Amino acid sequence: MPKSYDIIGHIAVIEPDDDEKAAAEEIMRNKSIKTVAKKLSAREGVHRTRQLKIIAGDKNLETLHTEHGMKYKLDVGKVYFSPREGEERQKIASVVRNNETVLVMFAGIGAYAIAITGKRPETKVYAVEINGDAYEYMKVNIRLNRVDALVYPLKGDVRDVCRNMGNKFDRVIMPSPSNAHEFLDVAIKCLKKGGSIHFYTINKEGEEDFAKGLLLAEANKLGRSATAITSRKVLPYAPRMWKRCVEARIT
Numbered sequence: 001m002p003k004s005y006d007i008i009g010h011i012a013v014i015e016p017d018d019d020e021k022a023a024a025e026e027i028m029r030n031k032s033i034k035t036v037a038k039k040l041s042a043r044e045g046v047h048r049t050r051q052l053k054i055i056a057g058d059k060n061l062e063t064l065h066t067e068h069g070m071k072y073k074l075d076v077g078k079v080y081f082s083p084r085e086g087e088e089r090q091k092i093a094s095v096v097r098n099n100e101t102v103l104v105m106f107a108g109i110g111a112y113a114i115a116i117t118g119k120r121p122e123t124k125v126y127a128v129e130i131n132g133d134a135y136e137y138m139k140v141n142i143r144l145n146r147v148d149a150l151v152y153p154l155k156g157d158v159r160d161v162c163r164n165m166g167n168k169f170d171r172v173i174m175p176s177p178s179n180a181h182e183f184l185d186v187a188i189k190c191l192k193k194g195g196s197i198h199f200y201t202i203n204k205e206g207e208e209d210f211a212k213g214l215l216l217a218e219a220n221k222l223g224r225s226a227t228a229i230t231s232r233k234v235l236p237y238a239p240r241m242w243k244r245c246v247e248a249r250i251t
């Protein structure tokens with residue numbers, strides 16, 4: 001039996017060291033699973049995609065995933081999507097207030113942006129994504145969930161796309177733990193006075209304050225201050241390493 005695996009729509013994704021034959025036999029007993037794929041690499045590059053090998057079932061890696069009543073179409077080989085972050089999306093959606101204007105950087109297939117509108121239907125959400133495939137799926141997902149009037153998809157590098165978006169947002173969400181720290185200056189400039197930031201990063205056990213320090217330093221550099229700073233574990237990333245979310249108000 002595989003130790004753990006992700007289910008994304010009709011696809012089960014198993015770990016690199018799982019026994020292919022045993023895993024496929026066991027998982028395919030679940031009639032809603034039509035494909036079993038194995039991770040061949042870690043997430044790589046700017047797009048954070050990984051190589052997969054189909055070991056059983058249908059060869060189609062495009063699927064329709066349902067999460068908290070929202071539908072997400074995606075190709076698991078071409079874009080980043082993690083069903084493990086479903087609860088985190090709900091947590092973020094819960095702290096957004098109605099009527100806010102929100103920027104979701106690194107938006108992927110639109111799951112954070114669309115989850116927010118599910119809970120807060122009077123928000124406006126701008127969602128920026130550099131991977132052309134993810135951006136196309138985000139547009140499809142906006143239509144699928146009928147949130148065309150609430151979510152504005154934007155294609156490109158956040159540094160370029162958000163260049164002229166100074167002081168525009170009540171809230172900026174940065175769900176890309178591997179590289180969000182490189183764009184803290186862009187995010188802080190985009191915030192209105194008193195706006196909130198959610199900065200995702202990866203930290204080693206025992207270095208919990210490092211990410212807070214990064215955010216404070218960047219705010220100070222821009223002549224702003226970060227108050228009400230909190231930092232919380234989101235998910236395990238590797239042995240003794242965590243995905244963490246640092247949240248603050250920028251004044």
Ligand SMILES: C[S@@+](CC[C@H](N)C(=O)[O-])C[C@H]1O[C@@H](n2cnc3c(N)ncnc32)[C@H](O)[C@@H]1O
Nearest residue numbers: 046047080106107108129130131157158175176
């Ligand atoms: C870790 S994934 C998260 C995707 C999405 N937030 C989610 O949770 O499903 C990071 C995403 O950011 C995108 N990305 C990376 N660098 C970017 C940049 N400079 N500008 C815009 N998008 C970027 C990648 O293509 C990828 O889709």
